[in-house]
Amino acid sequence: MRYFIEIAYNGKNYFGWQRQPKQVSVQQVLEETLSTMLRREIKITGAGRTDAGVHAKQLFAHFDIGKIENSEEFLFRANSFLPKDISIKNIREVRKDAHARFDALQREYEYIISLGKDPFSNDFAYQIHNMPNVELMNQAAKLLLKHKDFQCFSRSKTDVKTYNCTIVKANWEAKNNKLIFTIAADRFLRNMVRAIVGTLLEVGFGKTSLKEFQKILDSKSREAAGASAPAHGLYLTKVEYPENIFLT
DSSP, X not given: OEEEEEEEEOGGGSSOSXXXXXXXOHHHHHHHHHHHHHTSOOOOEESSOOOTTOEEEEEEEEEEOSOOSOHHHHHHHHHHHSOTTEEEEEEEEEOTTOOTTTTOOEEEEXXXXXXXXXXXXXXXXXXXXSOOOXXXXXXXXXXXXXXXXXXXXXXXXXXXXXXXXXXXXXXXXXXXXXXXXXXXXXXXXXXXXXXXXXXXXXXXXXXXXXXXXXXXXXXXXXXXXXXXXXXXXXXXXXXXXXXXXXXX
């Protein structure tokens, strides 16, 4: 039988989601934990990758196992085995052909910026000391919704077949001495959100005009865009699926 697990994690201590040969990843810790708990080798497939230091409030992964009779007991035991910075929030049986990555309809990220020094958000928000022009950044963000090819915001060495993404939401909000950027799309390229945030901040600080931002989108050149914002301010917050893949 196939199950989806809903996961949350603090990415500070991990070299991203995906298994790495010489670094500890979230996927590795989950696979080793589940294998120990269930007394058989467990391989899991995630909805996507997060880079080193990036957090997730919601990420799904699937794995195959025999019938799990008591989901509450499974969650309690799994979370007892896992380190404090990773949790399994839910488990649901799905169709045998359901796939955590390929069946995902939409993914949503948040990027959090702290306006000023805040020792309590040092590991969870990018700290800046001057307020950028949020209205200008939102005007630039609207241009993302009209664009398809985001090669200019993709990591240079990547093996994707297409750079096309459909962005359906992209906006900044000022709240409680923080700036929060929310972006949702059917898919994202590696490093894409952080590159977008870094470039939008250049718009907000007057280093890049709206016309220049449009030229960056059209350029398909990563060198034309701004520097990537730091990883620790980024959160994967939501992954959506068609409801008909779930059996429980």
